[in-house]
Amino acid sequence: MFDQNQRYKLIISYDGTCYCGWQVQAQETKKSIQHLIQNALQTVLRHPLDLTGSGRTDAGVHARGQTAHFDSGVPFEPKRWLLSFNALLPPDIRILNIEPVPPLFHARYSALSKVYHYHLHLNPIADPFSRFYSYKVLGRIDLDTLKRGAALFLGTHDFSSFANRKETGPAAYDSIRTLHRLDVVEQKNGVRLEFEGNGFLYKMVRNITGTLLEVGYGRIEPEQIPQILAAKDRRQAGPAAPPQGLFLMEVIYS
């Protein structure tokens, strides 16, 4: 049976509010999204399997286009699988699409780029509906200065100053990434930061967002950003923005 295995790619949307994140964290009591989806798949397909995501998302972070892959020898029934998987999942986790992919497809390693959005709510009063889906910025932000800062992150850099380590250990991991796009899109009650890059280090989007807020507040000059990048020192950058404003929108493959 196993040499007849077919690989499948999932596109997944979830509201991360009630979860410990995509993957199980040590000493977490909340459930992980990956674990719940893997269980649903195993129940329907009746065999053990490993679900491999494009990458982790932290507790409280949302996704509209997370991807994952798994292998199965069970004959593919697109409509039944989609309905059955979703029927076994809670309503805040939805599988949007299932498709067969070549055996060398890998949700993480085949990804060419990822798109993240971060929602900043700039009206401190006006919206009871966005409290789990945006970060309410309380101070006054200068948007033009923030935009000047955002432009300085574009291109290929060593992003060590904007990466958190997941565990302590040897520092020898590659932290060079290319940020193709960092758009500041103005909306009714705030702004949306749109990130597109060939890869993101742990907490990189939230650390860049937190640093851009410092720039918007006037506490960091936009011109300091190249120096902060060059320092390769996490302590030089601003604090991480909180998780609830962050959405993984799309993982792009060739």
Place this chain on the structure above:
Amino acid sequence: MFDQNQRYKLIISYDGTCYCGWQVQAQETKKSIQHLIQNALQTVLRHPLDLTGSGRTDAGVHARGQTAHFDSGVPFEPKRWLLSFNALLPPDIRILNIEPVPPLFHARYSALSKVYHYHLHLNPIADPFSRFYSYKVLGRIDLDTLKRGAALFLGTHDFSSFANRKETGPAAYDSIRTLHRLDVVEQKNGVRLEFEGNGFLYKMVRNITGTLLEVGYGRIEPEQIPQILAAKDRRQAGPAAPPQGLFLMEVIYS
């Protein structure tokens, strides 16, 4: 002090998910929105007061433009009041505006019309973010038939067939209302029903919506709607649509 009282009008937005509704219900354990706002006002203004809403909303129903009035002799400080009231309220209840109004203004009796939106989610899979803010319709709906049905509710009718009684008692209350508008607005994953009328009976929007769903399913013919209205019998109409799709959008005064 009391003859110097000024009347104030509030505009309020809330996520109704966690509340028993605008007003305290008997034997409810969840908090009411009216009660929480009244407490916040009393704490800031340091005197007892009554907060009168434009009308009730049920448990799970949301508002983007609920209105209410209260009286106070404390000198008006618009910015401080707005910030202080909101600081004492949970993040899912926000006061959007406070303004002084003439002493004869009444949040309920001065209202000329109200606007409600009801969100129907017609894609059963695609959105983990709308589960508390729309009703996921599982069957197939014929939108053209639903629209034909919606048009038949317009105008002035006795809406008894679409009203629930709050308590048993003599039936002698006026149930004639005018529905100015019932638009069916198509959206990405569903439709929004937009109601505007000079007043709405208890559960009237949800009962009309539930009946229109029966029309969309093909279980009730659009042509039956005038007969259902004429019957003045709640049992002739469809079931109430659930609360989470309903938003009180605006209360209009002269």
